Amino acid sequence: MHLEQLFPQLFILLLTSKLLTQLYLNKRQIFFVKAHSKNVPPEFEDQVTLEQHQKAASYTCSKTRFNSVNLLFEAIVLWLWITGGFLNQVDQWVRSYSEHYLVHGLLLFAVIGLISLLINLPFQLYSTFVIEEKFGFNKMNAKIFITDLLKQIVLSAALLLPLLAGLLWVMQQLGENWWIWGWTLFVLFQFLILLLYPNFIAPLFNQFSALEDGELKKAISQLLKKVEFKASGLFVMDASIRSSHGNAYFTGMGKTKRIVFFDTLIKKLSTHQVIAVLAHELGHFKHKHILKSLILSLIFSLIAFAILGQLYQNTAFFSGHGIASQSTAMALLLFSWLAPLYTFFLTPLFSFLSRKNEFEADEFAAKHSNAQDLIDALICLYKENASTLTPDQLYTRFYHSHPPAKERIEFLKGINSLEP
Numbered sequence: 001m002h003l004e005q006l007f008p009q010l011f012i013l014l015l016t017s018k019l020l021t022q023l024y025l026n027k028r029q030i031f032f033v034k035a036h037s038k039n040v041p042p043e044f045e046d047q048v049t050l051e052q053h054q055k056a057a058s059y060t061c062s063k064t065r066f067n068s069v070n071l072l073f074e075a076i077v078l079w080l081w082i083t084g085g086f087l088n089q090v091d092q093w094v095r096s097y098s099e100h101y102l103v104h105g106l107l108l109f110a111v112i113g114l115i116s117l118l119i120n121l122p123f124q125l126y127s128t129f130v131i132e133e134k135f136g137f138n139k140m141n142a143k144i145f146i147t148d149l150l151k152q153i154v155l156s157a158a159l160l161l162p163l164l165a166g167l168l169w170v171m172q173q174l175g176e177n178w179w180i181w182g183w184t185l186f187v188l189f190q191f192l193i194l195l196l197y198p199n200f201i202a203p204l205f206n207q208f209s210a211l212e213d214g215e216l217k218k219a220i221s222q223l224l225k226k227v228e229f230k231a232s233g234l235f236v237m238d239a240s241i242r243s244s245h246g247n248a249y250f251t252g253m254g255k256t257k258r259i260v261f262f263d264t265l266i267k268k269l270s271t272h273q274v275i276a277v278l279a280h281e282l283g284h285f286k287h288k289h290i291l292k293s294l295i296l297s298l299i300f301s302l303i304a305f306a307i308l309g310q311l312y313q314n315t316a317f318f319s320g321h322g323i324a325s326q327s328t329a330m331a332l333l334l335f336s337w338l339a340p341l342y343t344f345f346l347t348p349l350f351s352f353l354s355r356k357n358e359f360e361a362d363e364f365a366a367k368h369s370n371a372q373d374l375i376d377a378l379i380c381l382y383k384e385n386a387s388t389l390t391p392d393q394l395y396t397r398f399y400h401s402h403p404p405a406k407e408r409i410e411f412l413k414g415i416n417s418l419e420p
């Protein structure tokens with residue numbers, strides 16, 4: 001079979017198999033969570049009330065149902081773009097303004113980006129102001145929502161358009177092996193974002209204040225010393241202006257590593273529990289999980305660029321996806337839309353690796369803080385975030401980056417019982 005016939009058939013096959021798999025997994029998840037919502041699982045009876053358990057079940061089902069509608073909509077939109085020929089029409093329309101590869105390319109991405117933003121907006125609004133609102137998590141008002149949106153548009157334009165211009169130039173000017181240079185540019189760009197993020201990007205959206213002196217700071221300093229971790233600062237972020245979900249994370253590289261706590265986390269957990277959560281995050285760092293995933297993503301993006309290096313001048317790649325005029329910008333755009341279809345069934349592999357890392361980080365936390373504190377913190381966060389304690393097995397295996405509560409807690413209890 002010729003590639004020109006193979007591409008459209010593969011597109012439909014992958015689009016439908018991905019969608020059906022996702023809808024099936026969602027259906028399973030809703031069914032399982034509902035079926036287990038009548039009673040609190042015995043392991044959690046002491047700490048979780050029936051009301052909290054049922055809130056988590058109903059929140060999970062609402063989110064999952066909404067996700068199914070969203071997935072169906074996204075698949076139809078992608079089908080219309082490609083098979084329906086809308087992408088080609090927009091491309092021809094942009095072409096009528098300029099045939100110059102840079103002008104055409106930047107304009108094409110800007111127009112498609114804005115259209116995508118607009119058609120996804122109702123979903124974002126519904127998720128924030130209906131679902132999150134209903135369960136008491138949304139703290140955003142219309143003003144924050146709109147200013148966030150505008151900032152995101154300006155920021156994406158300021159960062160992505162130069163990257164895009166660079167890539168298009170490389171593709172156009174550097175000959176057959178452009179993809180090695182394209183990848184290098186892409187990697188440098190990612191490092192630039194990592195460097196800019198803590199000081200220039202994150203502060204556009206949130207306020208960061210140094211963690212106040214006191215019991216918590218003292219305990220953190222002790223932990224950092226114990227595990228020999230040098231942080232250039234401890235910060236509290238005002239996450240509560242948008243959502244009441246809690247979290248903690250690291251940003252920066254090398255000597256500029258910062259530890260950031262969501263204010264919502266500090267409010268909800270005791271000092272001991274915050275320390276256990278931080279020890280878990282430090283576990284990720286000490287086991288080099290962050291470095292490993294960075295290397296993995298570099299390898300994957302190199303493979304992606306190598307494949308794009310083969311496809312970008314392949315006539316069938318364009319005509320097979322309904323595109324009349326070949327261009328470097330269209331090759332990039334098509335590739336970025338199609339790659340997720342071709343790699344979707346690798347999701348369980350990445351979820352598995354991530355869950356393995358979570359166990360390692362938990363083990364580290366148990367060793368350097370206290371397993372029981374981490375268990376208490378986890379249960380508290382599950383309750384506060386209304387995360388379900390009873391997810392469907394297959395759904396978890398496919399998607400979840402974190403092991404289910406029950407497995408994690410059993411694992412931590414196992415470590416705890418080994419300690420003298």
Ligand SMILES: [Zn+2]
Binds near residue numbers: 281358
């Ligand atoms: Zn983790």
